[in-house]
Amino acid sequence: xxxxxxxxxxxxxxxxxxxxxxxxxxxxxxxxxxxxxxxxxxxxxxxxxxxxxxxxxxxxxxxxxxxxxxxxxxxxxxxxxxxxxxxxxxxxxxxxxxxxxxxxxxxxxxxxxxxxxxxxxxxxxxxxxxxxxxxxxxxxxxxxxxxxxxxxxxxxxxxxxxxxxxxxxxxxxxxxxxxxxxxxxxxxxxxxxxxxxxxxxxxxxxxxxxxxxxxxxxxxxxxxxxxxxxxxxxxxxxxxxxxxxxxxxxxxxxxxxxxxxxxxxxxxxxxxxxxxxxxxxxxxxxxxxxxxxxxxxxxxxxxxxxxxxxxxxxxxxxxxxxxxxxxxxxxxxxxxxxxxxxxxxxxxxxxxxxxxxxxxxxxxxxxxxxxxxxxxxxxxxxxxxxxxxxxxxxxxxxxxx
Amino acid sequence: xxxxxxxxxxxxxxxxxxxxxxxxxxxxxxxxxxxxxxxxxxxxxxxxxxxxxxxxxxxxxxxxxxxxxxxxxxxxxxxxxxxxxxxxxxxxxxxxxxxxxxxxxxxxxxxxxxxxxxxxxxxxxxxxxxxxxxxxxxxxxxxxxxxxxxxxxxxxxxxxxxxxxxxxxxxxxxxxxxxxxxxxxxxxxxxxxxxxxxxxxxxxxxxxxxxxxxxxxxxxxxxxxxxxxxxxxxxxxxxxxxxxxxxxxxxxxxxxxxxxxxxxxxxxxxxxxxxxxxxxxxxxxxxxxxxxxxxxxxxxxxxxxxxxxxxxxxxxxxxxxxxxxxxxxxxxxxxxxxxxxxxxxxxxxxxxxxxxxxxxxx
Numbered sequence: 218x219x220x221x222x223x224x225x226x227x228x229x230x231x232x233x234x235x236x237x238x239x240x241x242x243x244x245x246x247x248x249x250x251x252x253x254x255x256x257x258x259x260x261x262x263x264x265x266x267x268x269x270x271x272x273x274x275x276x277x278x279x280x281x282x283x284x285x286x287x288x289x290x291x292x293x294x295x296x297x298x299x300x301x302x303x304x305x306x307x308x309x310x311x312x313x314x315x316x317x318x319x320x321x322x323x324x325x326x327x328x329x330x331x332x333x334x335x336x337x338x339x340x341x342x343x344x345x346x347x348x349x350x351x352x353x354x355x356x357x358x359x360x361x362x363x364x365x366x367x368x369x370x371x372x373x374x375x376x377x378x379x380x381x382x383x384x385x386x387x388x389x390x391x392x393x394x395x396x397x398x399x400x401x402x403x404x405x406x407x408x409x410x411x412x413x414x415x416x417x418x419x420x421x422x423x424x425x426x427x428x429x430x431x432x433x434x435x436x437x438x439x440x441x442x443x444x445x446x447x448x449x450x451x452x453x454x455x456x457x458x459x460x461x462x463x464x465x466x467x468x469x470x471x472x473x474x475x476x477x478x479x480x481x482x483x484x485x486x487x488x489x490x491x492x493x494x495x496x497x498x499x500x501x502x503x504x505x506x507x508x509x510x511x512x513x514x515x516x517x518x519x520x521x522x523x524x525x526x527x528x529x530x531x532x533x534x535x536x537x538x539x540x541x542x543x544x545x546x547x548x549x550x551x552x553x554x555x556x557x558x559x560x561x562x563x564x565x566x567x568x569x570x571x572x573x574x575x576x577x578x579x580x581x582x583x584x585x586x587x588x589x590x591x592x593x594x595x596x597x598x599x600x601x602x603x604x605x606x607x608x609x610x611x612x613x614x615x616x617x618x
Numbered sequence: 619x620x621x622x623x624x625x626x627x628x629x630x631x632x633x634x635x636x637x638x639x640x641x642x643x644x645x646x647x648x649x650x651x652x653x654x655x656x657x658x659x660x661x662x663x664x665x666x667x668x669x670x671x672x673x674x675x676x677x678x679x680x681x682x683x684x685x686x687x688x689x690x691x692x693x694x695x696x697x698x699x700x701x702x703x704x705x706x707x708x709x710x711x712x713x714x715x716x717x718x719x720x721x722x723x724x725x726x727x728x729x730x731x732x733x734x735x736x737x738x739x740x741x742x743x744x745x746x747x748x749x750x751x752x753x754x755x756x757x758x759x760x761x762x763x764x765x766x767x768x769x770x771x772x773x774x775x776x777x778x779x780x781x782x783x784x785x786x787x788x789x790x791x792x793x794x795x796x797x798x799x800x801x802x803x804x805x806x807x808x809x810x811x812x813x814x815x816x817x818x819x820x821x822x823x824x825x826x827x828x829x830x831x832x833x834x835x836x837x838x839x840x841x842x843x844x845x846x847x848x849x850x851x852x853x854x855x856x857x858x859x860x861x862x863x864x865x866x867x868x869x870x871x872x873x874x875x876x877x878x879x880x881x882x883x884x885x886x887x888x889x890x891x892x893x894x895x896x897x898x899x900x901x902x903x904x905x906x907x908x909x910x911x912x913x914x915x916x917x918x919x920x921x922x923x924x925x926x927x928x929x930x931x932x933x934x935x936x937x938x939x940x941x942x943x944x945x946x947x948x949x950x951x952x953x954x955x956x957x958x959x960x961x962x963x964x965x966x967x968x969x970x971x972x973x974x975x976x977x978x979x980x
Contacts, residue, residue, distance in 0.1 A: 427748050430722050430793045530698030569708050575695050
């Protein structure tokens, strides 16, 4: 590993100037390989952490001199058991699979919200805030109104979309009109959203009657996404997939999408070509906000989760890593969302069976993204990976190409 | 990372013990393996089991029960509010005999699971089902704590120990399980003022208006430190942080004052759970979640479980003032006597604590 990195510079030195050698593989396949390698590496890092933290290994290390194989077998079994539990918890049967999909649902929508903005050259760090505002409106329509089935759900979802679109749209308008940097504005609006939510939960309009802690009523059953059988998986998952198809269509098949991508690739050139950059920013942020708002509806209308100050969990921030792993494409985002959902669901099971702390899955997710964001690092560890044209540059620019 | 290592270190990895090569650990753990098939389970709230406070104390109760009765321990940490229903279902599927939910945030998930699984016993900390709405749940035991009583003592103690005549408090999030401490504290200070004709001020909480200083967060130590620093700047020399791990920031601020500012901790004996700050801790308001949880679990093992609400009070020791530790010599003897008198008066009803956040008697 280390020898590779030290050897690397010599042959690579002249390379940066020239076009790197291209393999016969299409670029999506190479990207997939890099992502896959990143996942393998992350699992290796995780394995080390499991071994270091394992009690049995510690005991066995104590008498390492006497029976070294004990340490090895304890380490192997610790890692094996933990990852087996992770896999079983994520994929081993109907309940685990549906649980993985349920966990993936808001991550996909949130990831799309970040991806779409990325493609327009905007870093939408505000999915969290947009999700919260979407969840607030959707939940309010859900529990305060009384409407027939179907209609109630549709209206609640629309309310969520509007909430998110509004919160995202503000950013777009500020960026387009005043040039305010979207990273700053979205981060600040995240705070506004969470404090707005905390305040609303102290008002009688939102707080559940009879409760003194900040929690809203559960939404009416009419306003909930129908669930599949007695699992927690709900219609919101299909909606998330449809949203991904929509984003694909928008980006790749529509005139607006072409403008968005053009602005993302080079705003100045787009302006010269007669496109309205400001309009593109506003459209991108409104749609991105609506997608995050959709993720918000999946939180409050999907599972019977009431509105609390923790309703967004860290979905809006995980969405950024999902979009990173998905490389800004709708399909990639869906796959990344599914992976993270599976890791979340499996992680809960892993801590239950082997008592491996839940934080390990967080570490895995973080390390995966770290390696994906640094393809050169992955390539130096796995030198056999084929070269790809300008991946690093594309990533750094936010997939503008 | 730190969390990870510590978490793993605490745990007896029982399933591993079965599958792995050596049988030594299993034997070591088997202090009393009389009820190995009995699964005592616990679900944390989003604070996690290593919060040096609320979840950690409850978890200690689980560990104590497991040790005392030779049970099998299963615990599930929740990372976010989303995990509660999932973890609760997972515990039910794991065939737990008793499931303890830590915190009112799990109320919905626990009530639902308890109703659907009448064969399993449940206990929940800091929450009581609204029987008018959800009906009687025969297999769910609420564990509540009247910490206003002990905080009243803490307020009196703080007022007596303050040299500047100003004491300060701040909370995590403005919810009853937090403000109950602040109410009691403020009332204790007022009681001191009327008894001694003094005018010690409480900064950071107005119990009449129910407004005060909050970190709006239980995790961010920096915010706790800022809040404490604000109070210190305004002249407070005793700080009473009620903000879980964020409150540790308050202790940092106190420690940085090199002896000028001291603090009173909550939930657990701070000299044990956060020993590095023991030198600035006059005392702690203990909330005996460990004892209550242990009792609840053991009652299930002994087939004596009932769903009557447990309310921890000064009288039954469910909440109490921790030892003074390093301040034992600095707290005047007459103040110690007066604190004992206050305890007796609260138990007898001579002093009534007014806080509305107190749990209703069942």
